[in-house]
Amino acid sequence: MSDIFWKQLREITGDGRCFRQEDMSRHTTFRVGGPAEYYACPGREQVTELISLCKSYQIPWMVIGNGSNLLVGDKGISGMVIELGKEASQIEVKGAEVRAQAGALLSVVARKAADAGLSGMEFASGIPGSVGGAIVMNAGAYGGEMRQVVEKATVLTAEGREKELSREELCFGYRHSCIPEHHMVVLDTVLALERGDLPSIDEEMARLRRLRSEKQPLEYPSAGSTFKRPQGYFAGKLIQDAGLRGYRVGEAQVSEKHCGFVINRGGATAAQVRQLIRDVQDKVEEQFGVRMETEVRFVGEF
Numbered sequence: 174m175s176d177i178f179w180k181q182l183r184e185i186t187g188d189g190r191c192f193r194q195e196d197m198s199r200h201t202t203f204r205v206g207g208p209a210e211y212y213a214c215p216g217r218e219q220v221t222e223l224i225s226l227c228k229s230y231q232i233p234w235m236v237i238g239n240g241s242n243l244l245v246g247d248k249g250i251s252g253m254v255i256e257l258g259k260e261a262s263q264i265e266v267k268g269a270e271v272r273a274q275a276g277a278l279l280s281v282v283a284r285k286a287a288d289a290g291l292s293g294m295e296f297a298s299g300i301p302g303s304v305g306g307a308i309v310m311n312a313g314a315y316g317g318e319m320r321q322v323v324e325k326a327t328v329l330t331a332e333g334r335e336k337e338l339s340r341e342e343l344c345f346g347y348r349h350s351c352i353p354e355h356h357m358v359v360l361d362t363v364l365a366l367e368r369g370d371l372p373s374i375d376e377e378m379a380r381l382r383r384l385r386s387e388k389q390p391l392e393y394p395s396a397g398s399t400f401k402r403p404q405g406y407f408a409g410k411l412i413q414d415a416g417l418r419g420y421r422v423g424e425a426q427v428s429e430k431h432c433g434f435v436i437n438r439g440g441a442t443a444a445q446v447r448q449l450i451r452d453v454q455d456k457v458e459e460q461f462g463v464r465m466e467t468e469v470r471f472v473g474e475f
């Protein structure tokens with residue numbers, strides 16, 4: 174069966190766009206994770222067919238973007254990982270609207286918008302995610318969030334139909350949208366931006382970039398802020414006050430620069446990262462009675 178499936182998969186995506194036993198540490202910013210049984214990089218137009226192929230062979234599947242919010246287990250992922258990345262990354266600017274496919278990087282969208290004199294994406298220019306991943310997560314920074322700019326998104330429903338969802342129908346909340354709970358896939362989006370002037374947009378993007386590199390341990394692999402902000406607290410401050418700055422499990426470490434980041438010092442395993450995250454959650458809870466939830470998503474087998 175697997176040979177027939179593999180042949181059909183290659184027919185859909187084309188050679189060079191699908192792989193077996195693909196090392197997920199190459200596709201996550203944490204740089205950890207075992208192999209995906211199958212890994213495919215389809216274009217926007219091939220996603221529906223690819224998912225229906227998986228369904229017909231009862232092969233579990235999941236979609237990723239730039240892998241910047243994922244911790245993949247050391248034993249990898251059984252089934253298919255579908256990357257909506259550079260093969261599905263067209264961007265078109267029309268008036269004050271930007272149409273972007275799910276795989277477009279936020280940094281590239283923000284740059285194109287700025288070059289067209291459009292303001293609104295400055296906040297996202299330093300977030301290393303794709304448009305699809307950012308909609309799923311309602312990614313945000315420095316007072317901006319995806320919900321402020323997304324006018325609508327085209328999704329593939331769990332039944333395999335394309336459907337347009339308005340901003341309200343995407344049910345954005347803090348680092349939340351309703352995409353995962355309905356097993357939908359983001360295919361593309363329309364962002365509604367405002368006219369601005371290029372020098373001020375550029376200046377703001379440069380200011381935010383400076384802030385990031387001053388405050389965040391960008392020199393190490395990570396998945397950004399590991400924990401969601403608990404109501405009434407800041408995760409980084411709780412971790413610091415619990416005496417966990419620099420705390421290590423193997424090569425996984427609470428960043429000394431920003432306690433809200435767990436970093437991979439080089440060669441960390443997913444098991445070490447997960448253990449460290451659990452230790453931090455337990456110690457913070459013991460001391461302050463607050464159970465921090467992870468923003469990072471755990472996938473695969475550990």
Ligand SMILES: Cc1cc2nc3c(=O)[nH]c(=O)nc-3n(C[C@H](O)[C@H](O)[C@H](O)COP(=O)(O)OP(=O)(O)OC[C@H]3O[C@@H](n4cnc5c(N)ncnc54)[C@H](O)[C@@H]3O)c2cc1C
Pocket residue numbers: 202235236237238239240241242243257275299300301302303304305306307308309310311312313314352353357358359360389391395396397398470
């Ligand atoms: C250095 C660094 C800094 C960061 N700073 C920020 C920040 O300031 N603010 C912030 O919010 N985040 C930040 N992040 C986290 C991360 O970049 C964001 O959450 C980003 O939106 C994730 O996008 P992605 O494409 O990498 O998604 P992935 O990590 O690939 O996936 C995230 C989730 O979305 C799902 N998904 C991805 N694409 C699709 C799709 N097309 N359809 C359906 N589901 C999909 C995946 O299954 C997964 O559940 C940072 C990360 C790093 C490494």
